Each structure stands twice: as structure tokens, then as C-alpha cells.
Amino acid sequence: MPELPEVEIICRGLATKLVGEPIVKVVIHEANLRWRVPEIILTALPGTSFQSITRRAKYLLLATEKGTAIVHLGLTGRMIVTKNLGGKPSLHEHVTINFKNGLQLKFIDSRKFGAFLWTDEDPAQHKLLKNLGPEPLSDEFDAAYLYQKVRRHKIAIKQFLMVGDNVAGIGNIYASEVLFLARLHPLKSASELSLDDCKLLVDVSRKVLKRALAKGGSSIRDFAHSDGSAGDFQNCFHVYGRTGLPCLICKTPIATMRLNQRSTFYCPTCQK
């Protein structure tokens, strides 16, 4: 399931292939997603092109001079660029954007947790985006920021990391990974973190996300690059999905628990 590194990789792939390419036709095959796909894209997009394709948290922003498509991949969403060979749309293909050069962009989402929205205003002011916390790879996300933020929250640090208002783009997988590397127990109350803990969390978050980016993201279940290929970071997990396997540091079997309906992986010895 795509988290920040995966969305960033898709974003870069799309930007390389599609920015500046004239759009000729848009088809909505199945408007039912988390919210209905707005019909305005049928008329707003043709005749324009994407001026930029960027990312904010796990949202993709495809900007034209008329407005911006805001796309969230949810759990199973894919953005695939292929040659237009005609024929029937793929299974669970929701939106197809056809370009003058013969390429197509397909938004495919089997579980329909994703979203394909439109705004003709500043996307940063969109209600889904305006309250998001800093990007974890930006300078804004530092120990001082994190420390003043955690002090106000008593929830478990893992849950805290997964709330986009606190820090953008960290999901279930990377939350477990980051906490393992920071040696912090997932149930530890956010408000109990010291400034040093925060500094460490910032450092390891950056490190994990950068390594995942370098490895092409994590392909488990549904993630694929914009050309359909897979990432490699799933082979580098320290704890995620490793229940019962020995901790890479101390050999204690990795434990699992449910936290806020999410599977959570940790080393009972290393993480305090």
C-alpha cells in the first residue's frame, strides 16, 4: 500500500512522462471511489496539459492552467501510464486520460479507497490538504517542531505518527519501521517523548524514507510504479511483516499487536 516513498516515486514517474503532453480525452468508467469522481474533469482536462505533477503527503497534485486534479491512491490505487492500444479498460479502471501522443494514464483502484478530485483553486487550501503537517523530508520537520507537537498528545506514538496533521505521509508500515530504528515502543505515549527522542525520531524517519525511495519503494500487494514495475524496499523491513522472526539486532522474536485496528510490529526487547 502506497505511503510517502511510493507516492513520491509514482509522482516522479508521472511527471517525467506526462508534463506538457496535451490531453485529448478523459473517460470515467466507474465514478464510485471514496468520493464520486467529479464530471468536470471530462470537460476541464481535454485541451490542456499538466503543467506540473507534484506530491503533498500521499496526495498527487496534477496541475493544469484550469485547475488541479487531486489524487489519493488509498490502499490499492495505481496510476499506470501505457500506450493506448484500444480495447476494453482494465478491471477496476476508474479513470482514463488519453494524451495526444498516444499515451494513456489509467487510475485503477480495486478497493475504491482512493480518490480522484478536482479543484480550481489553490490545492494547498483544499480542505483535505490545508491542515496537513510538515513533510518529513523537509526542514520544517525537526526536533523542535515534533517536541512541541507531541507534548499535546497522549496517544501512542505510533498512532501519533500516522496522523497526517502531525507529520505528512507516514503510514502503517513506515511507522513500525521508524519506531524500531528509534528503539521506541509503539505504545509509548507521545507526550512522554523527550527532546532527544524527538531528534532521534526525526533522524530515523528521514533515513528510512530516503532508503525506501532509493530502493524504489515497497511493493506489497498492490504497489507498482507508473510503468507497472515493482519496488524493492519490502525486502529491507526490520519488523513489518516479520512476526515471530528473530529481531535483526537482538534475535528476540518480533511481536505483533493490534493498535487502533492496525497491525503493529515491534521488538519487545529493543523497543522501550
Next chain:
DNA sequence: CAAGACTCCTGTCAGC
């Protein structure tokens, strides 16, 4: 206001 529960959905897999 904070925090927890609930909700959307379908593919996959374990168990019988």
C-alpha cells in the same frame, strides 16, 4: 478539543 470507533471496499488466504 482529544481520542476512539466506525466506515468505505474487494482480493487473498486460512480453515473446514
Next chain:
DNA sequence: TGCTGACAGGAGTCTT
């Protein structure tokens, strides 16, 4: 072999 049910999970929204 085929059915059933549990599980996967981002994040908005509703409830406490």
C-alpha cells in the same frame, strides 16, 4: 474443491 470468514488498511467522519 469450494465455501466462509477473517484480514489487510488511509483517513474522513461521527461519537464519546
